[in-house]
Amino acid sequence: MNEPWGKDGPAVAARAVTKTYANGVRAVRGVDLEVPPGEIRAVVGENGAGKSTLMKLFYGLEQPSSGEILIGGQPRTLRGPASAIALGVGMVHQNLMLVPSFTVAQNVVLGVEPGRRGLVDPKAHVETTARLAEEAGLAVDPRARVDEVSVGMRQRAEILKALHRQAKVLILDEPTAVLTPQETEDLFAAVRRLRDGGMTVLFISHKLREVREISDRVSVMRAGSLVGTVATADATERSLASMMVGRDLSLDVDRSPARPGKTTLRVRRLEYEVPAGQSLHGLDFDVAGGEIVGVAGIEGNGQSELAEILAGLRRPTTGTVHVAGTDTAGLDVAGHRRAGVGYVPEDRLHNGAALDGSIADNLVVDRHDRPPLARRGVLHTGAVRAHAERLIEEYAIRTPDPSVPVRALSGGNMQKVIVARELSAGPRLLIASHVTRGVDVGAMRFMYEQLVAARDAGAAVLLISADLTELLALSDRLLVLKDGRLVARFDDTTGLTEKRVGLYMLGVEQHEQDHLMAGLEDLGKGS
Amino acid sequence: MSSVLDVVLSSAFLAAVLRVATPYLLAAFGGLVAERAGISNIALEGQMLSAACTGALVAGYSHSVALGAVCGVAVATLLGVLLAALRLELGADAIIAGIGINLLASGATAYAVYSLLDDKGGTSGLKSGTLPTVTLPGIESIPVVGDVVSGQNLVTWLAFLAAPFVAWLFFRTRFGFHLRAIGEMPDAAASVGIPVRRVQYAGLALSGALAGLAGVFLSMGYVSFFVRDMTAGRGFIALAAVFLGGLRPWGVFLAALGFGAAEALAVQLGTLDVPPQLVSTIPYAMTLVALAVYAWRRKRRGAAGEVATASL
Amino acid sequence: GGSGGDDSGAESSDKLRIKLVINGGLGDKSFFDSAHEGLKKAEKDLGYELKVVELGSDRTKWEPGFEDAASADDYDILAAGTFEVTDYIGELAPQFPDKKFWLFDAPVDYSGKNGTCSNKCENVYSVTFKQNEGGYLAGFLAEKLVAEKSLKGAESLKKVGVMPGVKIPVIEDFVVGFRAGFKAAGGKNSDVLVQYVGGDKPFSDPAKGKEISTAMYGQGAALVWPVAGLSGLGTFESAVTAKRYTFGVDSDQYQTLTDQAQKDTVVTSILKNVGTALYKAAQADQKDSLKYGAVDTVGLAEDAVGYVNDDHFQQLVPEKIRTEVQEAADTVKSGSVTVPSAF
């Protein structure tokens, strides 16, 4: 099915490519890039550096304003993804491109369905998907609806999509952002196998450690331009980071020991029953002001449900939740926010932002009806704008103006908008779900610092993440969730290794009930 | 009360339901296909009207009922394509474009009839005939069912076949599979190389064709002539059926059939001594109640995943 | 637009110009078409010039439409019909005292008490029709036909149906007359089925008209009388299928229908000769004998309302009944019977 490739030359290449979006943003500037066949090439750069745009050019989703795209050694005009697919290019997008009401299998085969004469064959869909999943070592449930499976499985489905199309070039735009360490391992193994079979892989990630682990060479982008390509063996995380931002950047988080104050969040006998998704069973824990408590667990073990209950988006079935003395279990979202709960949601596209709303509007959703933004029923647009200008400045959100719609921001900058809003509310309790998912090293560092600063200002921080490194680096204490139950509690994280926590996450080990409950007050009047 | 029951159980009433429901069913399936392709087809009314007019005129002049029907459906199909083109090529809002097409159809049909026949009312002066009725051998001998289905117009049969056809199209064909993907998430469809626009054009053409069949039924099946504005708001009722049916083929089928039944019932009960305007609210009031009950039950069941509807 | 009439006539200086303003559209196959026909005849026979303005069914456009029509200086006589426009004519006539206004099917308020007709409308001629008298004859005839079992193929049936478009007084007048006639001939009120078309387009929904007629035939009606403009066209089709009978309305429907099978179902048509009345007005106006400043109420006695007595009628209706109907008409004409009205 693939069109012929040239005998030799790079698998994909860009020659003096520039891309200017309709709104005048010049996202890619005169980029020359060559990737030989059978190489895993990492592309790194800050948020908004133009990585995704460059990939979209290779995949035919956008057309270059000038310059040339080469695939299989020859210049090509890609009118759309169909031409790129025909040339053997597959892409896994940063923002997943799946049809929510379709099953995993249907999504995998969409566009090139097995079946005869214009008909589809549901059984063949499932079989094909299952076989591919087996071969590539990517576990999915072919029959599950995509909107009912975990983000991790959606990600795997996306990769299967490309494999199903027999891609010779695989573009992975931040594929590991949502994966657990184990899943990342498996993915890397699969990618290496593909590479050894002759596949060319373009790999984008903000996790420099992963970049070093998987890639053969690394290309660094800054502000739309390619600033250099280095062999992975010659690069360190620190040197890559410096190339990205154009100056020296330390990646270590300085974190003074926590000074926990009074209990801010008190969860007792929390039960949550749902027919679909993960139920929660008898959770008891405290988070004190001035400490960061991490929640580890394999994706889909109740973290999302816990976060949404604490934020007021779901009602617990039984049990109590107190935030700084206020019983919030029966309150709505606004009540939670009044009680001082801030929440960085897991899926910024779903409910973290109004994509067509301006940055300014997105920054005030929780405070639009309060002074100084609103007085006596009047919303002061000047104040809203000033508020936005201030946060854009403070949080280094890369945008020309507060009136820009959030949709036009790169993923990392979107995340900054959300974090800026939640942190600037001065929460008593901050629930941070996957807070650095898809953000660049600079922003990541910045967010770490913000979380620590919030902690030091007295906030209780509940940090939920799939990234164990991040959890261990930031958490003062750590909880582990498995199947909706609390299975471990580490009151001191110094010296704790990822391996050890992994054992609890997988359910190999478990803490005693007494240990889990030690020191918790008010157990009696749990309900 | 028992007289009402007698009416409802009579084969004449059931036959009337099939007749009355025919244009609703076809137009509603037209609306469904368009909605699922991601472009709301508010122009159902105009497509029906144009098809009804073209069908009667062509049949009248060519003395070929078949040719008339084909031309009628073809014109409605073109209007479906026109709506798609306005939306996709010129970026027009589908709802305004639909309203514009309805206006266009109303003016153009009246003009065509007037300039050809010098009659502002319609084509009743032109002998155009009706599409044939269908009687399956043997079916007449079945009690009740025989009476109900025998002698129904060909288009009525097609209308009832449209439900399984659309269901089959949506869930068993590659085209339907792509169509649903596009309606729900065009970016995802585009990213796997599905020719999004082409599929949308095809979907809207099919939508227009179905609406056209409904229109042809009005002027070449129900009655044998065209009358200015004879669709009389049926396109909008069909649109209501699309949403009442939850954008699912069999749901839409039931909703459209329900509209047919309610209207037939209103016709049968019309001779009772109740103000006629109030009697004619029955189908609409029933729909409103059904909509509320249906929504309430769905909410209680907590079923998630409502298909995205038109956006503004 | 200026449809109808010859606009080309250059040397039209001495011809009187009539402007027919229609608050609806032509092609209704009854009321407005009839008026149009009458005036076209006047144009041809009497040397008038005719211009037609259609305002459409959107009511928001009527008042400005009449104002525009009246203030343009391209007419001598402005003709309009229906009750809905009486106030507009009542407003405009005093503003244009040099022009003449003909209002058919409704009177202006000549008393001038309600804010209109400040000049007592002395330049307005109104003519109204006693359609209830036509309805009376229809009802009378219908009852006789079923009572005497003289409708072939429908001998066992006692019921008759009326299908008006909507429940408004002018239409209701037909129905009230029909009921009275039916009763006068000895029928029971419960044998008269009445069902309105209603809906979005009550006067142009033949599909619904057909469905309703079919239902009425199904309920045992020997004949159905549609009073619903184009929707009534559906009735003739359903009568063919049901092998039953119909009456026409307003104009002679035996003549206007093209399909022989449908023609055969039409026993008679109840005429409301709007066109004839306007033609007569045109004649009288030429002789300066038209009564401006007053309302002319015409009915059976003036032949403005009546029924078609043609060969087909004589074939279908036995002599005895024909005589009885003629007698009934005479009693109404003479005034010895007063037909109730919906007004």
Added chain:
Amino acid sequence: MTTTPMTLIETEDRRQYRATRRRDLAVDVSMALATILVALAIGFLVMLATGNDPVQAYEVMLTGPLDRSFRVGRWLEDATTLTLLGLSVAIPFRARQISLGAESQLYAGALAAAAVAVFLPLPAVAAVIVPMVAAAMAGAGMGLVPGTMKARLGANEIVATLMLNAIAVRVYDYLVNGPLKEPGSSAVHSKPIQQDSALTPLSDWFGIPMGRANIGLGLMLLTAVALWLLITRTPLGYRIRMTGANPDFAAYGGIKVPRVIEWSFVIGGAVAGLAGAHLVQGVYGRLEPGLAGSLAFEGIVVALLARNNPLVVVVAGLFYSYLRAGGDIMEQQTDVGTEIVVVIQAVIVLLVTAQALPDLLKRRIARKQVGVR
């Protein structure tokens, strides 16, 4: 921390962005005018093809509405109702609720206004205001039904509003023909409203005949400004906008989405009710059958043309009414038939909504500006 110092590129983008925005606005406006011209050109061809004189027809159509003060009055009167109806759907549209219910709300408003203005004797100023308040409340109530059904049950609002329209039109028809019909009158309409309840005609102010145009025009302008302020300058307006942009985000931010949806319907309904009051107290002076004509539907076109921006709705309403009036005048004064007028209006509606042309142009300019190609 230490925000990263603003790079050169960012300052450049900022200036560029501002320039682009200014330019886009200019392109939008000029392209809107251009599309209207194209639409008129197509109409020109249609008229040529149907054997009419397009030049004369257009002259009449484009200058007709301003020909005499009466015609200006008719234009303004029509625009008042039309704009109010456009405003009434623009608000739910902003919350991305596809309410097609202006018709039912208008009739409810008309009935309420008439009930008060005909039957309830009131002192001078109250006689004008109370019926309008009643109309707004009735319209709001009518809006609340589909609003609540949508917000609390998730019932599709397109179906609900279409059904309510059908019901309201028929019940209204029944009432005007039956219980509310003026006793003794042969024509179908209610008793006239009391003198004090009438909205002052503009003729009384300017001393020239202005038809049925009345101070409802001012009321309409005030309503538009008020709604614009509501949408852009109040917390409720913010909630409506965010609910429209992403309801999940709104809910996450603590906004009670169902309540906002209900409010959008209630406000829209109230404005449609006012349109009903305008018809009763300003235009007809009583209830008449089918008094809104097709205006309720055309209000949707107006709202969408104006992208649901209340101030632009006024412009779009004036424009559309001008077209309506001009078309009618053209129909009367030239040989162009009603049908062709409708066709030309349809072409204009179809083309004016075309978005792609301005976007194409903008992209062109953007490319040029950055010196590419």
